[in-house]
Amino acid sequence: MRDHQREVTTTGVPPWKSPVALSVTLHLLILGIALAGWSWTSTDHEPPPRSISARLITQQEPEPSPVVEPVDQQKRDEERRAEEQRRKEEAERQRQEEEARRIAEQKRQEEQKRLQQQKEQERQEAEAKEREARKAREAEAARQKAEAEAKERARQKAEEEKRRQEEAKRKAEEEKRRQEEQRKREEAERKRQEELARQEAERKRLEAERKLREQQLEAQAEAAQRAREEESRRQREAAAAKAREAQMLSESEKYQALIRERLSQAWYPPSSATEEMTARLQITLLPTGELAGVRLVSSSGNTAFDNSALGAVRSLSRYPIPNDRDTFERYFRQFTIEFNPRRLR
């Protein structure tokens, strides 16, 4: 049994409303949103430290205020020198402290930087993690959504499918009925064709048989003719023309008998025919033996009788004629057939 299911396409729904397109669009949208909010960060891009420096830990110590005391000059000079020395040493110490501070600052800054970087990294990692997490969540959501959608789609599809199948089934049944009828018709047609073929074959077989018989008869006639020819040629040279004439005549007689026999078998005289009825037809043949023309030259006075004669003459598709062209032309190119029923006693 052939599959009557046609290719099921989603018909009747505009392309942009199809579930597939819808889900694709949604995915793109999600993707777009995700991308839009995506901060394309790389480890190269750092915010300036100022923003972070608010959380510095170390503070600069305030400069101690200079205390001035009244002392003797020497002492004061000594003291001054010592103070200068102390100041110089202080300055040096301060310078060293500054240096150290600067170095420490630098270190601190580097440390900060490093911490910043680290924090940045961590932040970024965190961010990345969060992004990933978010991505994952989103993906999950998207997936779920997609899943839900897919389910929805599937459900719709299933419904659609069901509808389609019902439709298809109905159509299939109709089709089946049509096919049934068509098959019946085809069956009948086939039978008729078969019968035609069988009739044709039968007819061909009968035709072949008839032809065979004809051929056999013709062969016999030919052989007989040949024998006569030889004899007459041997015996009568002088009367060659006469002999030829007689030969044509006797040969033509054979074919006349053949034609008469064939026509008798093919003639259905009407039951009302009487012995008084005579119809004469003039026949013209082609050299192949086929009928070239028929003419009713003398009517019997009864139309049914005339028609029966015409019918008989026309029913022969080929008239048996001699092979010898001269004989054919002399006797059988054109001749008369007379139909007249006689009950022989």
Place this chain on the structure above:
Amino acid sequence: MTHRIWHKPSRTLLAATALIFFAVSAARAELLIRITEGADSAIPVAVVPFAESGQMPAGDKVSSIVQADLTMTGEFRTLPPEKMLSLPSRREEVYFRDWRLLGQRYVLVGALSRSGDRVQARYELFDVNREERILGETAAAPASNMRSLAHHISDKVYEAITGVPGAFSTKLAYITLDTANGKPRYRLQVSDVDGKRARIRLESQEPILSPAWSPDGEKLAYVSFETGKPVIFVHELATGNRTKVADFPGLNSAPAWSDDGRSLLMTLSKDGNAEIYRMNLDTRQLTKLTNHWAIDTEPSYDATGKGIFFTSDRSGGPQIYHMDTPGAEPRRITFGSRYNARPRPDNDGNYVYYVHQRDRAFHIARTELKTGEETILTRTESDESPSVAPNGRMLIYATRQNGSNVLTVISADGGAAYSLPASEGDVREPAWGPLVR
């Protein structure tokens, strides 16, 4: 098949005749071939089932009725529809080559259409070899009368092919015998020529014999024993009224109508033995036509309407005789056997048909009036009551078949036989009704 008394001459004689003829004709310019015998078989005809448009009444199809009619004559051999290569209903659909291949000489096609309570038939008959239409007509009938329409078509087809009017629209009268309540029941019935649409006209517990159709087809004369003895009635079919026309002492039998329907021939024995009389139906006056101590009975007018055939055993056994005019000296017609009875001449004056005994069997035979030649037509052996169709082409008679009495139709020359479908009980005494114009 026929027991032909005619015979074919020997082939050498035929050849010799032909030879002489052709030797003579050789002197002429043109050859002449003579066909003196035709095919000894039925003409192949194809009756194609008619196309139908509209609801057709139930019952036999028109084409199958036509087919049965043509077959009944014995002159046609119809092609079964399943062998047809196509089912044309008009000329354009007829492929003559197909029908030639099937060996058919004629093909009948047609179409039926229903309008209201009438059915119209358009039909055409083609000569296959000449590829010509030889008949075409449109006919209509009430839907309740399709059989008559079909028989009309058969009549036309038959006439177109044979030149003789068809007899398919005629009626048959016959007697059936069965038992009812242990008693015999005789029924006079009238049916179509194919035995269909039979209607009972008279029912009796006593025998009914010799139904005879008036020439106008409106009355039947018959012999009834209902009063205990044979009495002749004339029965008007349309009204059912009947008149007792002969109730003389002794026999009142064998009624036969004159051509003008105004007098009846009959057999009466009131004067001592069975003689033939003519009764004027208007005046009831009798004229005695035979006067012989022998049995003279079964009279029938000949084709001229003046002469009379009858059965007489004046020569020792029943033989057929003919009077040229009523009351003239009868001339004996049959000689071939010791029993020949019940003459029925055809309407053309060609033949007289009768019951003929040969050896121990009773057949139907016919004599050709012009030559006196006799031919036995039937092979069955208990034959009675021949009745010729009004077109002279068929004969119906009663015979025994498988232990019961049936009616059989044969072609008038004794060809194919066609038994009518058996009805209840025995059937006998068929009478073929006249052609009704």
Place this chain on the structure above:
Amino acid sequence: MNFSAQSKAFALLLSVGLVAGCSSTGGTSEEGGEYGSDVAAVDQEGGSTVYGGDDQGGVSSSAMTEEERMEARKQAEQQALREITTFYFDFDTAEIKQEARDVLVAHARFLANNPGQNVRIEGHADERGTKEYNLALGERRANAVQRFLIVNGASRGQLETVSYGEEKPAVMGSSESAWAQNRRVELVFE
């Protein structure tokens, strides 16, 4: 022929009984051929008692003359013959057979002696041939019987003929035997 053999045997049988049962008082009835049931037969010569009819005891009767005896015997014979009322014919003839003549004579004599007695003569034929001709043939047979009866004493007024031709066979069938039994005339006494 069946007819003759049958009737001969029957007549013989009855004759035997008759002779044995002759009553000295001439008790054979003249009406309708029935014996009185209470009459016993006595054979005068032999002295033995032979009974005919019912057994009712012997009754002595006076002697019968030779003439009377012969008369009685003849009448009994006639009665026996008159038991036969169907007569058969050969195919296509109405010729009365020899065997039927005696019987018909008996009937004719009876009718002559009983002018009040009517009889219907029904003629038939076998089924072969044509109905109408057989109707006429049946009538001819009935007429032949009628003529014979008249010639032998019956009067025309007592006789009525009718023919049924082949329409009322006695025996159904298409055999020689059935046909033979249907070619007949029947006497129906009314």
